[in-house]
Amino acid sequence: MKRFIYMLAAFALMGAVSCQPDEEVAVHASFTTDKESYDVGDPVVLTNTSTAENALIAICKWELGKGVVSYETTPENISYDQAGEYVIKLTVTSDRGAxxxxxEKTIRVVDNNIRPVADFTWSPEKVVAGEPVQFTDCSTDEDGEVVAWEWKFGTTTSDKQNPEFTFAAQGATEVSLTVTDNKKGRNTKTVTIDVGRGAISLDLLWSYPYDDTKDAYVFGTSPAVSPDGEYVYVTSTGYSLVCFTKAGERLWAFDIGKDGASAENNSGSIKVQSPTPSVDEDGTVYALAGFNEPNKGAGGSAFYAVSGGAGGGSQVWHVNTGVNTSFRFLSPAVTEKYLFIVARNVPSGHQNFQVYDKSSGDLVDERHVNGGSYGGVLPLKNGMVIAGTGGSHGMRVFFPDGAGKWKFSCVKSNGREHNYGGSGKDATCEAPNGTQPASGPGGKVYILFQNQGVRADKSLGGGVVYCYDPAKTVYGQTPEPDWYCPVKGDCAQSGMGVALGEDGTVYAATQKTGSVAAHVTAISAQGVKRWEHAADGDINGVPAVDDQGFVYYNDRTTGKLVKLRPEDGSRVAEIKLADELRSSPTISYDGTIYVNGMKDDKPTVFAVKGAAEGCAASWSQQGGNPSKTEYMY
Structure with a gap:
């Protein structure tokens, strides 16, 4: 074995000796270019013609100008994007002897390229946060073609020719497109897009705790807005009527309990229901005060007219409505000459449905409603008035009976057979329970009741919505509804009701009952149920509809303002505002949403801004409009 290894070593030594170290090693660097002069962006074709003698070329180092170096044998895809003279240098190194x-060779690059023109469009033209936008490249190149695209949407980039992009937030955002042509010419277009508030946008503008009265509470009362949209009015069971500017500045407070009205119930608590103020065309604010369980408030419940606006806060007139009078779920309805209210309890000798001259505060008429009233009064342009009752008595229908007078449709003053929500018999009717009725442009009336099984089986829903046409309602005859639709949830004494979209869709809010969730239900103008939305918590109020058709409600339990899509009732957005919301959202004339509720045990008003620019041109909310006048059609 050792002999074999020695023989291999000998042969290797002989091979080394036989090499000729005297042979000269030489290398000769050389290359050619396909042209001497190039346009900007043209490819430069290099051909490596280097040679070596008695060796191989081990390394090729190309210096291509402007610090660009390549170690390829023959570089490819070489071009220059600026005009000028460029020195190309090739250095080759042999594998023996280094x-x-x-x-080197100098080439000339000339700029004859016509730059591309960057351009683009987008759709929809009005961009809002949260909604996709399609961007379309419209760039051109006169002497070639665009081969690359670089988009910048703020800090986000894309290399697609026609990208789709969704802006996450509203505000001014720069969008730029840089295009490159086949000769590496570049051009950029930049625009600033004003991204509006999208459907997902719900931002708190301001909030303000407005009543320090011990145990003051918000239940039923909702914000009212002046017709010019400049002022917001709120109350609570602390009985202060407080005025804010739309920017959130507190201007003044008027004591609507100063004449002895009491919010106490029989247990001594003021955590009770209270009404909503309303605002007249001239800015006058109308406010009611008095829960007044029997023998509470020795001074009597009160009805006030108060001057509004920046210089307001002064009493115009005051009416003592009686020691026992109780106001629950309503706002004073305001017509051209009169004010309409309903009360739960009234002193002996008086009636629950009352009409006042709005300039003087004088009582001009009063009529009986069955069982008193938990609220809900609706004067119509034809002179009829629909008024809520107490218990299972339906809604009273009053006809005009001369100047400043009204008469009940039924011959008997306490009969029920001609009430809305009845069966045509002096028997059980549907229960309004302080429901807030609505009317539409065609004059029809929409009412949510607690379902008593008068027409719809109770198993189909704890609530039922009726549609009546007052034009078909004849004095002294039983009114027949155009349609009725049972809905899930309940309509107990919690200020429930309906609002209307501009297309006639009826939106009904019901509260939780047992294992059945609180719901917002959409019903077509023909009475067909379109969708149902189950709330996370409970609802104590009326929905509201904005000018884009979106539907809002206050979730009592979660303290959230919730926004729904009108097509299917899906949740679009929500914002946590309070610890508890037992009120209805008010959408102002400019789209600002005002909400009041309880936060840190204090009545607090909140201003929220979304994408809306106004309320729907319909009975869009509690009271019909932001001023809560209860009078539109």
Missing amino acids: KKSSF
Whole structure:
């Protein structure tokens, strides 16, 4: 074995000795270009023609100008994007002896390229946060073609020719497109897009705790807005009527309990229901005060007219409505000459449905409603008035009976057979329970009742919505509904009701009952149920509809303002505002949403801004409009 290894070593030594170290090693760097002059962006074709003698070329180093170096044998895809003279240098190194040789050549690059023109469009033209936007490249290149695109949407980039992009937030955002042509010419277009508030946008503008009265509470009362949209009015069971500017500045407070009205119930608590103020065309604010369980409030409940606006806060008139009078779920309805209210309890010798001259505060008429009233009064342009009753008595229908007078449709003053929500018999009717009725442009009336099984089986829903046409309602005859639709949830004494979209869709809010969730239900103008939305918590109020058709409600339990899509009732957005919301959202004339509720045990008003620019041109909310006048059609 050792002999074999010695023989291999000998042969290797003989091979080394036989090499000729005297042979000269040489390398010669050389290359050619396909042209001497190039346009900007043209490819430069290099051909490596270097040679070596008695060796191989081990390394090729190309210096291509402007610090660009390549170690390829023959570089490809070489071009220059600026005009000028460029020195190309090739240095080759042999594999033996590290012999080097260099060769360089100067080429000329001229700029005859016409730059591309960057351009683009987008759709929809009005961009809002949260909604996709399609961007379309419209760039052109006169002497070639665009081969690359670089988009910038703020800090986000895309290399697609026609990207789709969704802006996450509203505000001014720069969008730029840089295009590159086949000769590496570049051009950029930049625009600033004003991204509006999208459907997902719900931002708190301001909030303000407005009543320090011990145990003051918000239940039923909701914000009212002046017709010019400049002022917001709120109350609570602390009995202060407080005025804010739309920017959130507190201007003044008027004591609507100063004449002895009491919010106490029989247990001595003021955590009770209270009404909503309303605002007249001239800015006068009308407010009611008095829960007044029997023998509470020795001074009597009160009805006030108060001057509004920046210089307001002064009493115009005051009416003592009686020691026992109780106001629950309503706002004073305001017509051209009169104010309409309903009360739960009234002193002996008086009636629950009352009409006042709005300039003087004088009582001009009063009529009986069965069982008193938990609220809900609706004067119509034809002179009829629909008024809520107490218990299972339906809604009273009053006809005009001369100047400043009204008469009940039924011959018997306490009969029920001609009430809305009845069966045509002096028997059980549907229960309004302080429901807030609504009317539409065609004059029809929409009412949510607690379902008593008068027409719809109770198993189909704890609530039932009726549609009546007052034009078909004849004095002294039983009114027949155009349609009725049972809905899930309940309509107990919690200020429930309906609002209307501009397309006639009826939106009804019901509260939780047993294992059945609180719901918002959409019903077509023909009475067909379109969708149902189950709330996370409970609802104590009326929905509201904005000018884009979106539907809002206050979730009592979660303290959230919730926004729904009108097509299917899906949740679009929500914002946590309070610890408890037992009120209805008010959408102002400019789209600002005002909500009041309890936060940190204090009545607090909140201003929220979304994408809306106004309320729907319909009975869009509690009271019909932001001023809560209860009078539109």
